Amino acid sequence: MSTAHASIAENAASSTEGDLARKCLYYLSLMREVEDRIERKLYRQGKVLGGVYTGRGQEAISVGSALVAGPDDVLLPSHRDMAVFFVRGVPTRRVLAQYMGRVGGLTRGRDGNMHMGDMSVGVVSIISALAATVPVAAGAALAMRYKGINGVAFSYFGDGSTSRGDWHEGVNFAAVQKLPVVFLCNNNQYAYSTPLELQMACANVADKGPAYGIPAEIVDGNDVLAVYEAAQRAAAHARAGLGPYLLECKTFRMTGHSANDAAHYVPKELFGEWEKLDPIVRLEKRMLDRGWASQGEIDEARARVRQEVDDAVVWAEQSPYPEGSSLTEGVYETE
Ligand SMILES: Cc1ncc(C[n+]2csc(CCOP(=O)(O)OP(=O)(O)O)c2C)c(N)n1
C-alpha cells in the first residue's frame, strides 16, 4: 500500500470521538486557512492566476464526507470542496502552487485555480461546466463494478447544479443501474446571484431523490460530525449494492460567488445568522464541552495549521512557471 493509501485508510478507519473531532478540526482549519490566504492575500497581491471560489462556512461538507471514503473510493469534488484534496493526502503546497500556476501544482501550471484532480488518490478533476461531473461519477461507479472493486463514488455539487440536465441524467442512470454513488449537495442557498426559490420549485434538494427512487436525507451541513455520520450511512447503503443515496447538506455561502463578487444581492442579516453556525466554532465548542480538547490544545492546533500554510506558500512561490515548450504535454496522446 502506498503512503497516500495508508493515510487514507487510517483516516477512514473508525476512531474514538475525540480523535475524529481532532482530525475534523485539522482539515476544517486547513481548508479555511488556505482559502483565506488565497482569497484575502495572494489573490489581492496578483499572485493567483485564475478566479477564486471558496467554501467559507461550508468546510464541514467536504471534510465530514471525504473522511468516510476508503482507499478504493473515488471522489469528484466541486469548486467549494477543497478539503477533499487534503483528506486524500494531496500536499497543501501543491494546492497553493496550483492556484499560482506553478509547475508544482497538480496541473503542472496549466490552470490557475481548482480545476485539478489526482487519480493516484482517487480524486477526479473538477469539470467547470456545472453538473457535468454527475454522469462521470455514475460512470466511475460503473467502472468499479466492472472491475470488481467494492468502491463508492462521492459526487459533489451545489444546489444550482441540480437544475441542470446533466444532473438528472446522471442521477437517473445511477439509480436505474443501482450504482454505488453518494450524491452530496452543498445547498448554500445561492447559485451565483440566484437565490434557491428562483431556480427550483421544490422546497428541498432532497425532495428530488424519491423522483428517482433513491433515498435522500437532509443534513446540517455546518455540523461536521453530522455530515460524517450521514456520509457513513450513505456509503454503507451504496457499498451494500443498494444503489445511490442523496445527501442534501444545508449550509450558506459566507462570501460572494467569487473573490470579485461583493454579494450585494444577499440580505446582510443572513451573514450574521449563519456566522453563528460557523462549523469550526461549533466543533471547537463541542470539543471543549465534551472534554476532547483544552483551549490550549485548540490554539496550538491552529498555530500549527498557520505554520503549515506559511511553509506551503514559500514552497509554492519558489516553484517555477511552466516552460512554454511544455504547453501541449499531457494534452495529446504521445504514444
Ligand atoms: C453549465 C454552467 N453554467 C454556468 C456556469 C457558471 N457558474 C459557475 S459556478 C455557478 C453557480 C453554481 O451554483 P451552485 O451549483 O449552487 O454551486 P455554488 O457555487 O453555490 O457552490 C455558475 C452559474 C458554469 N460553470 N457551468
Ligand SMILES: [Mg+2]
Ligand atoms: Mg449554491
